[in-house]
Amino acid sequence: MTPALISRDLFEEQLPAYRRFLPIISSLEGGTTKQNIWDIPFTIGELSYLVHSHYRYYGKFPSVVAGQLLDQFPAPSRDHYVLDNFCGSGTTLVEARLRGVKSFGIDISWLSCLASNVKANPANTKEIKSKLKSISNAHCTHSKSCEPPEDQFVTKWFSEETTRDLQSLREIIRGLPESSEKDFLLVAFIGIIRRVSKAFDAEVRPHINKDKKQRNVLEAFTKKVMDMCADHDDYMSLIDSDIESRCILGSNLKLPEEFDDGKCHLVISHPPYLNSFNYTPVFSLEFYWGEPFEELYTGGVKSLHKEELTAHPASDRVTDSYFSHLEQCYRETYRIQKQGAHLAIVIGDCTRNGELVSVIDRTIEIVTGIGYVPYEYNYRTTHYGLGKYAYRHRADYHGAADKKDGILIFKVSEPRTTVCSAHHFAG
Numbered sequence: 173m174t175p176a177l178i179s180r181d182l183f184e185e186q187l188p189a190y191r192r193f194l195p196i197i198s199s200l201e202g203g204t205t206k207q208n209i210w211d212i213p214f215t216i217g218e219l220s221y222l223v224h225s226h227y228r229y230y231g232k233f234p235s236v237v238a239g240q241l242l243d244q245f246p247a248p249s250r251d252h253y254v255l256d257n258f259c260g261s262g263t264t265l266v267e268a269r270l271r272g273v274k275s276f277g278i279d280i281s282w283l284s285c286l287a288s289n290v291k292a293n294p295a296n297t298k299e300i301k302s303k304l305k306s307i308s309n310a311h312c313t314h315s316k317s318c319e320p321p322e323d324q325f326v327t328k329w330f331s332e333e334t335t336r337d338l339q340s341l342r343e344i345i346r347g348l349p350e351s352s353e354k355d356f357l358l359v360a361f362i363g364i365i366r367r368v369s370k371a372f373d374a375e376v377r378p379h380i381n382k383d384k385k386q387r388n389v390l391e392a393f394t395k396k397v398m399d400m401c402a403d404h405d406d407y408m409s410l411i412d413s414d415i416e417s418r419c420i421l422g423s424n425l426k427l428p429e430e431f432d433d434g435k436c437h438l439v440i441s442h443p444p445y446l447n448s449f450n451y452t453p454v455f456s457l458e459f460y461w462g463e464p465f466e467e468l469y470t471g472g473v474k475s476l477h478k479e480e481l482t483a484h485p486a487s488d489r490v491t492d493s494y495f496s497h498l499e500q501c502y503r504e505t506y507r508i509q510k511q512g513a514h515l516a517i518v519i520g521d522c523t524r525n526g527e528l529v530s531v532i533d534r535t536i537e538i539v540t541g542i543g544y545v546p547y548e549y550n551y552r553t554t555h556y557g558l559g560k561y562a563y564r565h566r567a568d569y570h571g572a573a574d575k576k577d578g579i580l581i582f583k584v585s586e587p588r589t590t591v592c593s594a595h596h597f598a599g
C-alpha cells in the first residue's frame with residue numbers, strides 16, 4: 173500500500189459516518205442544464221448509520237442523497253429550513269439535524285410522522301431502558317392472561333403465540349402516559365412487526381415465507397430497543413439539541429400556513445415512484461398492530477388517506493392523477509419559496525407493459541411550467557448483487573440509456589416568474 177493511500181484511509185475513518193459515504197460525482201457532457209452522475213456504491217449497512225436503522229422503511233432513499241443536497245445548498249441563516257414534502261421515514265430530517273440545519277417534513281401517514289420525529293429528535297435513552305425493564309416484567313405476567321384477537325388477517329400473518337405476545341406488549345405500551353419515551357418504544361414495537369410475522373423480511377409487499385423461523389416477540393423487542401438506544405446515543409453526541417426537526421401529519425397538496433414565512437431555502441422531495449408501489453398496503457401488518465394508536469397520533473383525522481399519492485398500477489388514470497398530484501404539490505412549494513431557493517426532486521422513469529414512461533421529462537415539463545428554472549440534473553447509478561444498494565423492486569436502470577433515476581434540481585428564478593395556473597395536467 174502506498175503512503176498516500178494509508179493517509180487517505182486514516183483520514184476517512186476519522187470522518188463521521190454521514191460524511192464517509194457521500195455520492196461520488198462526475199460530470200456529464202452535453203445538455204443546456206449542467207448534468208452529473210451520482211454513484212453510490214455502498215452497502216445498505218454502510219448507509220444505515222446512526223438512527224437510519226431505527227425503522228425499516230421500504231422505499232426510502234439512500235441517506236447520503238439528502239446529505240449531499242444539504243451540503244450543496246447550505247442554509248443562509250439559522251432561521252432557514254429544509255422541507256421534505258414526502259417525508260417518509262425522516263431521512264432528510266436526520267441528515268439536516270446532523271448538519272445543524274432546521275428541518276420540517278410532511279407526510280400523509282401517521283406512522284411515517286411518528287418514526288421521523290423519533291429518529292430526528294433527542295431521546296432520554298436512560299429512561300427508555302428503565303421503561304423497557306418495567307414492560308418486560310409486566311409482559312411476563314400479562315401475556316398469559318391476554319386475549320389475542322382472532323381474525324383471519326392476524327391468523328394468516330402471525331402464529332398464535334406471536335399474536336398473544338404482540339397483543340400483550342401493545343396493551344402495555346398503550347397504557348404508558350403520553351411522552352417521547354412512549355413514542356420511541358412504539359417505533360421499536362412497530363419496527364419488529366415484520367420480523368416476528370410469517371412474512372419475508374426483505375420483500376416490499378408482505379408475502380408468506382413458509383420456511384421462516386418464528387422469533388420470540390419479547391426478545392426481538394428488547395434487542396430492538398437496546399439497538400435503537402445505542403444508535404441514538406451516538407446520534408445525540410453529534411447533534412445540536414436546540415435545532416428544530418419536525419414532521420407534520422398532512423398532505424403536501426396544501427402546505428400549512430407556518431411555511432408562508434419565506435424561510436424555506438431548500439425542498440427535498442421524494443415522491444413514490446410511478447408503477448412501483450403504494451405505501452399503505454406495504455405497511456398493512458404495521459398499520460394493523462398500530463391501529464389502536466391511530467386516534468392518538470392523528471387526532472382522529474382519518475380522511476387523509478384519500479390524499480395519498482397513488483403510484484401503482486400505472487394505468488392511464490393513475491398516471492394522469494400522479495402527474496396532476498406532482499403539479500399541485502410543486503405549485504405549493506413554489507408558493508412558499510423565495511427567489512434563489514432550490515427544489516430537489518428524487519424521481520425515476522418507469523416502464524409500463526414494457527414501454528418507457530419518461531417520468532423525468534414529464535416532471536421537468538411540469539416543474540418548469542410552474543416557474544422553477546432548471547439548475548442541475550443528476551442521475552443515480554444503481555448497483556445489483558449482494559451488498560450493493562439494490563432497487564430490484566423499482567426498475568432496472570442499469571445499461572438502459574433512456575431509463576433514468578434522477579435527482580433533478582430547480583431554482584426559484586430571479587426575478588421570480590409567475591406562470592398562470594391554467595396550465596393543468598389531466599387528473
Ligand SMILES: C[S@@+](CC[C@H](N)C(=O)[O-])C[C@H]1O[C@@H](n2cnc3c(N)ncnc32)[C@H](O)[C@@H]1O
Nearest residue numbers: 232233258260261263279280423424442480481
Ligand atoms: C418515497 S417515500 C419517501 C421516503 C423518504 N425519502 C425516506 O427516505 O424515508 C414517499 C412518502 O410520501 C408519502 N405521501 C404520499 N402521498 C402524500 C401526500 N399527499 N402528502 C404527503 N406525503 C405523501 C408516503 O406516505 C411516503 O411516506
